[in-house]
Amino acid sequence: MKKNRYFLLALTVIICFGVVFSASAASQITAKQMLIDRLQSSDFIPTGDINKTSSGTAYYQIKTLSGVYAATLNPVAKLAGADLKMDYTLDTPENKMAINYIVNYDGAKYSGGMFMDNGRFIMTTEFLSLLNSMQSGIIPEGKELPPYVYMDNQAYNTMWGNLNSGQYIPPELKELMVFFVEAVPEKYFTVSLVDQQVSFALDQNGFEDVTLAVLSKVANERDRFASLVADYMATSGGQQQAADMIKSELLKSIEQGVNDGSYPDTAAEVKNMMAGIVELKELKYQASIISPGQNSFNMTLGLGGGPEFSGQVVVKSDFTSGKDLLSGTYSVDFKANAGTENISVSGAMQGEFNQTGLSSKSNDTIKINVQDYNTGTSLLDLLIEGHADAAADPEVRVNIPVLTPANSMDLMKMMNNTPAIILNGAPVAFDVAPFIVPVENGSRILVPLRNLAEALGCEVGWVEPDQINIVRGDKTINMFINKTGYLVNGEEKQLDAPPFIMGDRTMVPLRFVAEELGCTVEYDSATNTVNIYSN
16 A cells, blocks of 8 residues: 555646646746746636637437446446436626536436536536436435525635636646646756747656656645645635645655655655556657647556556547637547456547637547457447537526525535434444445445444454454454455355445444444434444
């Protein structure tokens, strides 16, 4: 686990450059500074009325669905013939947006709407019914829903403020990208005045070098890095409390890694961290200095490489970018082999796009194929096609429903997922709040194991790498992280919600533990309360 702790951070470096690299600056400054200035000064989406007042449509349809999975797995089989149509209206100056949708799924039609009104997100409860048909347990049994549910979040007001000021990429994300770019050595950027192009290129050696530079910067500027991540999370829909927790956990993780020596700070450690996990075969971005100009991005990324798993992702894009135009094509191809399962997976996503200040169009195709390569059996063959069109509309009207206490409910209160746990008439204290998760045959309440077990008079032990032992009297329960099989005094049994680690707590299904220890468990859905009666 220590080897992979910082792997996602390393991979993020690749993505950042591919997404944001576009140049338009004087030739006397460095290519790296061009990128930093571009990030800090402006966006890469054409400005115009389409971003202010507009209307549009989008349509996606499953054109092909076949194979063993499509015939035998219900969640997949229900997708046959499914389609989605959306019509939207946008009024950025008024901080309003409305989306009306029609979904055909599993032989039924669902229609409804989603709305943004300043700092409030509203949706018709038909959407929850659709989700419930896909995964039971979203709506508690017997729960009567009003026509609308809503959720308030200050981050939505921040989003509208950014859009009205022309900041289509959140400033907090820009600053995080700038942080990464600052760490990259100058030698990976080049400028050609003859070709009027700026380039950025990496291979595996360069990727390892850049990753080491970024990790070093993160360690040396850990507070700035953690603050940038937390700020972005807070303004991207997260609550400030959650963002503060993320900052604290990031600082704690970096500090711990530096102190215990697991934080990679040498070229050899970075190479070892990536060995058998990722190989950057090519990353090259070429951007025109003049605007509008031609740009291209190519990346080939190898994944795994051992007998258990190997794969490759290839990303390509050619496009024209400028203040008034963004037009081009893209493709993402991937393939993977899971040797232990004899399964090969291949897929492709490709499309074309064209946006000006007054209109936008896009066409997209997604293909996925899964096979048993020993027998040649097709497990899944999936094709999804979609297109979207939008145009500036100075006369647009965005209709937002009027909410009242009788016709609406706060979504967060409705989905209150923290049941009260009462043991022999007294509440049980937990250091991580219990919560409800859906399973195939209903739902399960998960709780921190140690709090529950100790309240029931048990002793809890841990055996590396993944075994939990619960002992009470003459009964011993052995559970295993992320596994459904467990033992009771040596007898093998199964459960439908395996234990897992969240933070530094082991979460387990409450009813399973309590009943195995001889307790009686009763759940009152009206009050969201669990009563446990122990001998």
